[in-house]
Amino acid sequence: MARPADPNAKLVAENRRARFDYAIEDDLEAGIVLTGSEVKSLRRGGASIADSYASVEDGELWLINGYIAPLPEARLFGHEERRRRKLLVSKRELARLWSATRREGMTLVPLRLYFNDKGIAKLRLGIARGKKLADKRQTEAKRDWDRQKARLLRERG
Secondary structure, eight states: OOOOOOTTOEEEEEOTTHHHHEEEEEEEEEEEOOOHHHHHHHHTTOEEOTTOEEEEETTEEEEESOEEOOOGGGSTTOOOTTOOEEEEOOHHHHHHHHHHHHTSOOEEEEEEEEEOTTSOEEEEEEEEEEOOHHHHHHHHHHHHHHHHHHHHHHHHO
């Protein structure tokens, strides 16, 4: 019997445009350092990672330009909406990310912001290479062909 979905596991924000603009070669899960009002705002679903990116600076990994909506109840002890947030990864993963971005010219793109089954906020990062216009056209043509193929199989099958 399938296990019921955990009420704590919840998708907060997804960067759907990332897979179109970038060729994702690898991904990893990172923790994120948040304040109390940010966590409450995330639980309400007020976040966007569409225009954000991650960067390795001074031996630490940072999420830059990620948006978390302000909480009206936390006026006095609220948070900055687009502040830099520290991401938590192991030293080995940090070294791998640093070499990928500095030596190989890759980009760290946030893919999903979610709460895991334990209720802890996590960020799925993609190690990506930017696509050229021709690559984007090829991706779109493949998607169209898959859609058309499924339609044909449905009609004949």
